[in-house]
Amino acid sequence: MTREEALEARYRQLLWAYPKRYRRERGAEIVGTLMEAAHANQQRPTAREVTTLAVRGLQTRAGTHGAPSADRGLRGALRLAVLLLLAYATAGPLVDSGHIIPRIIADRAVLYPVELVQPLVTVVVACAVVAVAAGRYVWGLLATLSALAFTLAVLQLALSYDTVTHDVIFPPFELTRDMAAEEPATWLLAFAALLILPLIRRPVRHTRRPALWLLGVPVCAVLLPTHWNVTGELQPGTMLAVIAGFLMWVAVDARATVAAGLLLIPLILLALSLNGLDQATWLWTLLIGTGTLVTTGAVGLHRQAQL
Amino acid sequence: MREQSYFALAALIDGPLHGYAIIKRAEELSGGRIRMAAGTLYAALDRLTAEQLLRVVEEKVVNGRARRYYDLTDEGVAALRAEADRMLQAARVVTERRAPRVRAVKPA
Known part of the structure; x- marks a missing residue:
């Protein structure tokens, strides 16, 4: 293989970062331009060429290389924020169901009937994720509100059910309210429902394979803090890594960076409701x-909107 | 309009060019300031084509390599002129003003 052929193969x-269809249509042309621009004795691509091709390729995949208007970019950010919020809201009941279901199967008995609602919540929020990803925002809102x-x-029911006597005694409203404020899913689902409203009025383009968004659920369970403390030992390290990752991702898709910022808002509300001032660092x-x-x-959105 | 897009359009004022020729012409017109990497050029060409400021006028294979030649559309010429006028007006704010006088400071 000659030096020129080896360089062309490397280009x-x-x-790889570009979508397959784009590579088919423009790949030969881009490689041709790179070869023309290469120095006479160049053996391998320069660092600048590697970085630019990777970032531009990922931008093409994300659909942000075509200067979307600031308004479209903002609505795209809202949609991503809703999807992240719902995926995170699914992660909690999923982990909880993971504790409940194996125990019920092993014991062949339900100790605590109310717990059976958790798997149902998981399924309903997962449906909301798929509905929003598919662009069915009204269905997404209904599923979110149901969850x-x-x-x-x-x-x-958990507060009113006595597991020893099996009596049902309804607790005072204040107790339920305080417990709801300490439940992460309450803030996540309420905030997601709020952000879906503008998308119903002015929808944005949906994903071709909406079910793939469900893969985000286990990722959220591992990387983000949960009420069930499954990742207690990883926090706040993974959370900081997520923030840093989304900050760097602004070079590819600024909508995702805004969405990640919005994802943290329910966590701030939760921290405040859990006497956040006691955990000032967090x-x-x-x-x-x-x-x-x-x-x-x-x-980044403003910059991406420029021609 | 981004500076790279402006010079990519300006490179085509004299007629259609292919990718590498656009990079070289833009560099020349900008006095060496704009040195677009291939990835950046094709992102700019995609944006400008989507906005119908550019169009592909010819495709051919030269020395075994695929080339596409791009040219300005009427909208592209208009957008380029509008941007040039905007920058000219902005420049006039400074260039048409008399240079501030330098005041001599008396020693105490």
């Missing part, structure tokens, strides 16, 4: 993270 490999209602029902981490992500993302 072809570098087009919120189920979550509140679980709380109310609260400040969330506040600074949200501010940085939203500001950086907004600047």
Whole structure:
């Protein structure tokens, strides 16, 4: 293989970041331009060429290389925020169901009937994820509100059901309210429902394979803090890594950076409702993270909208 | 309009060019300031084509390599002129103003 052929082969490999269809249509032309621009004795692609091709390729995949208007970019950010919120809201009941179902199967008995609602909540929020990803925003809103209602029902019934005497005694409203405020899913689902409203009025383009968004659920369970403390030992490290990752992602898709900033808002509300001032470092981490992500993302959206 | 897009359009004022020729012409017109990487060029060409400011006028194979030749559309010429006028007006704010006088400071 000659030096020129080897360099051309390396350039072809570098087009991996572009979608297959784009590579088919433009790949030969781009490689031709790269070869013309290469120095006489160049052996391998330069660092600048590698970085640019990777970032531009990923931008093409994300659909942000075509200067979407700032308004379209903002609605895209809202849609991504809703999907992240719902995926995160699914992660909680999924982990809980993972504790409940094996125990019921092993014991062949239900110790605590109310717990059976958790798998139902998981399925309903998962349906909301798929509905929003498919662009069915009204269905997404209905599923989100249903999941919120189920979550509140679980709380109310859990507080009113005596596991020893099997009596049902309804607790005072204040107790239910305080418990709901300490439940992450309450804030996540309520905020997601709020953000779906503008999308119903002015919808944005949907994903071709909406069910793939469900893969985000286990990722959220591992990387984000949960009420069930499954990743207790990983926090706040993974959370900071997520914030840093979304900050860097602004070079590819500023909508995702704004969406990640919005994802942290329910966590701030939760931290405040859990006497966040006692955990000032965590609260400040969330506040600074949200501010940085939203500001950086907004600047990125403005830049992406330029021709 | 981004500076790269402006010079990519300006490179085509004298007629259609292919990718590498656009990079070289833009570099020349900008006095060496704009040195577009191939990835950046094709992102700009995609944006400008989607906005119908550019169009592909010819496709051919030269020395075994695929080339596409791009040319300005009427909208592209208009957008380029509008951007040039905007920058000219902005420049006039400074260039048509008399240079501020330098005041001599008396020693105390």
